[in-house]
Amino acid sequence: MTQPARLNGHATSAVVPVSAAPFAAKGVELDYTVVRQLHSRVTDKLSQLLTDSANVTAAYRREMAERLGREVIRDYAAGMAHAGRPVSPQEERALLEALVAGMFGAGRLQRLLDDPTITNVHILGCDQVLLHHADGTRSRGEPVADTDDELISMLQVLAMRVAATERQLSESNPELDMQLPDGSRMTVLYKVSPRPIVYLRKHSLFDASLEQLRDHWGMIDLLLYRFLTKALESGANIMIAGLAGSGKTTLLRALARTIPAGEPYITLEESRELGLHEPAGSNWVISLEALQGHGEYDTGGRRRGEKNLHDMMPITQRLGVRRVIVGETRGREIVPMLRAMTVSRGAMCTIHARQAREVMDSIVQLACSYGTDIGAEQALRMAAQGIDLIVYTAVVDERAIGGAEHRFVSHVVEVGGMRDGQVVTTTVFGPGPDGRAVPRHLPERIREDLLDVGYDLRELTAYIEAGPHNRGAWSRELHTRRVRR
Known part of the structure; x- marks a missing residue:
């Protein structure tokens, strides 16, 4: 459906450098080794706090995770400042968003889903990311994982957590097609190609009457x-x-x-x-x-x-x-x-x-x-x-x-x-x-x-x-x- 304010610009099919990708220019570059370490600390603390809790709602679990995430990131930032490498407020916020995305969202894919300028995404392996934008241009995106194995692990966890019915990505089930919470479609191919293939199709008019x-x-x-x-x-x-x-x-x-x-x-x-x-x-x-x-x-x-x-x-x-x-x-x-x-x-x-x-x-x-x-x-x-x-x-x-x-x-x-x-x-x-x-x-x-x-x-x-x-x-x-x- 045509939206002149967004679609009437001059469009080319050229692939522009990573630095030109809109979300990469505005975002904060993160060290995902650090994100994984902080994620582990938060999940350990959360498990301890909720050990004796029954009938915990998803909203309460997320609220607790965000609170613990802020505490863990605050401790991390204090340690980095003591070592002479201060962490900016923007970096702290980006770390918290990455933690929440990893625990309740689509992990490193979440930033792509949240960017309104991106319509579809093709991913070939962990580091070949092609973004399709609403104005017809395409750009290269940041890696969505450090290795292909990490990408598959992230997708397997996402499938188990998000799918209302049991869906699996494995050697015996090398194809996955499912809907994400925001209405986007995710299709994954595994083992039938040299590297994992992921296609994200975003529905911009999901609720249109x-x-x-x-x-x-x-x-x-x-x-x-x-x-x-x-x-x-x-x-x-x-x-x-x-x-x-x-x-x-x-x-x-x-x-x-x-x-x-x-x-x-x-x-x-x-x-x-x-x-x-x-x-x-x-x-x-x-x-x-x-x-x-x-x-x-x-x-x-x-x-x-x-x-x-x-x-x-x-x-x-x-x-x-x-x-x-x-x-x-x-x-x-x-x-x-x-x-x-x-x-x-x-x-x-x-x-x-x-x-x-x-x-x-x-x-x-x-x-x-x-x-x-x-x-x-x-x-x-x-x-x-x-x-x-x-x-x-x-x-x-x-x-x-x-x-x-x-x-x-x-x-x-x-x-x-x-x-x-x-x-x-x-x-x-x-x-x-x-x-x-x-x-x-x-x-x-x-x-x-x-x-x-x-x-x-x-x-x-x-x-x-x-x-x-x-x-x-x-x-x-x-x-x-x-x-x-």
């Missing part, structure tokens, strides 16, 4: 806002498609937040990403996540304790809810997603696709690749039966040529079942002069359902009749450098 996507970020206009909210209210099954980074998950979250707080629904994910069940107690979301499985393989070739989406789908149909939201369909979850849509109403999911017209092909390819019990024709029939709307999100990234990054909905396609072996579709919204979605045709399959929830189809008619002059209800122009023909 549909109104914010309309009024502030320009991802949808008023017509799309009304149509999509009424479609969801009517029980339409919606698949959101697009390229990576086009805003699919952001739009899915925003749509899901329009579901009334008192209505229970299920989120079903290979690895938890949507975060719709938080904050706890604010809604009735049943959040289910696949279990990785550990130990020996059983006779079926699966690890003991493994629970995938196929296993959990039957139970979702016995929990008394009508909506099932399946997180991004990247692989084997495509089949349970199709099954969910054929037996439920108001289901939603996301899928990768290069273009709106390629969504059905993507569904069939995934289903045939990962579903041993489903063929291409059956997958196509299930998709035509279960999906009501395909919403395609587009991204135009012109930061490399001095422009901005724009994300917007370009298509809303109604799926009308099968006819003569072909999937029948209606382009309800299609690309206007600047590529953003404008009304094209009235829906057919879900027309009666929309009328039942009070949607007035006549508000689309005037725009449809305008033909080439139809520019929808977008409140501001899309300023791109690309010349459209």
